[in-house]
Amino acid sequence: MKAAVVYQAGGPQVLTIEERSKPQLKEGWSLIKVLGFGLNHSEIFTRQGLSPSVSFPRILGIECVGEIVESTAPQFQVGQRIISIMGEMGRDFDGSYAEYTLLPNNQIYPIESRLPLEQLVALPETYYTAYGAFKNLQIQAGDVTLVRGAASGVGIAMLRLIKARFPQNHVYGSSRSLSKEPELLEKGFDGVILDQQNRLQTDKMFDKILELVGPASVKNSFDHIKEHGIVCSNGQLGGKWYLEEFDPIMELKNNSYLTSFYSGNVSQKKIQDLLDYVSDYHVDTRPEKIFSLEQIAEAHSYLESSSGLGKVIVLN
Incomplete structure (x- = not known):
């Protein structure tokens, strides 16, 4: 072979x-x-x-x-x-x-x-990860979501999973360079936000944030989450593995929530649930x-x- x-x-x-x-x-x-x-x-x-x-x-x-x-x-x-x-x-x-x-x-x-x-x-790793995060973010109709690390495979997968079921939902993406903005808008993002030195260059607030840059920027994500919003951190594109100097009381002061999804948490049923979702909502993969x-x-x-x-x- x-x-x-x-x-x-x-x-x-x-x-x-x-x-x-x-x-x-x-x-x-x-x-x-x-x-x-x-x-x-x-x-x-x-x-x-x-x-x-x-x-x-x-x-x-x-x-x-x-x-x-x-x-x-x-x-x-x-x-x-x-x-x-x-x-x-x-x-x-x-x-x-x-x-x-x-x-x-x-x-x-x-x-x-x-x-x-x-x-x-x-599908297997990318859409499985995005689907697990989609469920843990508890995406609902009307949510305004930010995908931090929008140009990644998981970032675009999350966009497609949301838009297939909730086409009216607004989904924004962040990128370290706005050179990808035309492509990201063409993919279906409703707006692109510059992520400069792990800080979002906007005052916008979100109901849900998929944090794919990871520990390098997750604290900044909580500065942009609405009350009772959810941040799901399940990427490490920022090259930092661990979250340091994180005071849960202060970082979660807006009554917000931190979750994650580990793709090693896998089963026959979870795999088939993803396949069924893709089929039921005609997700473009x-x-x-x-x-x-x-x-x-x-x-x-x-x-x-x-x-x-x-x-x-x-x-x-």
Whole structure:
């Protein structure tokens, strides 16, 4: 099989395409033919050597859509279409940047969906994360929402999830550069706010804020949340991992709420709930860019560049 292997930390060029033997089936695991996978910023961090638990060489990839080839689990059938995300895939063991991958049975989720493959492949990590945040933000008709980190895959996914069900809701996006404003407005955002040095350049207040920049800017988000509003922090695009010097009494003084969503909190039912929501509300899940496995270095370069926008996927 072909696989993209990282032997040492570095830039996109360290992703090396090579021929490898297919993984051998072992008890408690299944062999999956990888149909496609989405790219995630956490994989960029790992490639750069910023995931201390990961040792090289490693095949990256924390998600995939695929088909069962062989399995030790009697409930799985050969040819069955599945989704898998997280579970230390691409970190503790080789992940989805390959034509085949070996996965633990307990993180394989058979699915039912009529979505075209490219739209299905865009779902697992990005839309699953956005949908979890959507529910924890308790989005309702009439909410004015800010997506902080609007140009990211999760940011655009949140916009689409909201607008599909509540088309009259106003959804604003923030960006560190207004050069992306025309594209973000074209995607459907009702306005774009400059995020300068982790401070929003506006006096506007919001009912709900999806905080994807993370600990670097979450305290500033609470300066822009209305009374009884909710901030959901489930991204770390700002490059800061931990929230420091946070006084809950003062930061939440507007009777506001802080929540999050961890995409490792996954189950068959939660995956199917997302698929049903996408189907019921006709959510547009088309990716922004599609690459081949041989173009994986180019795909990484695009995702981490200033021109990167939305969900990027690879189809095998």
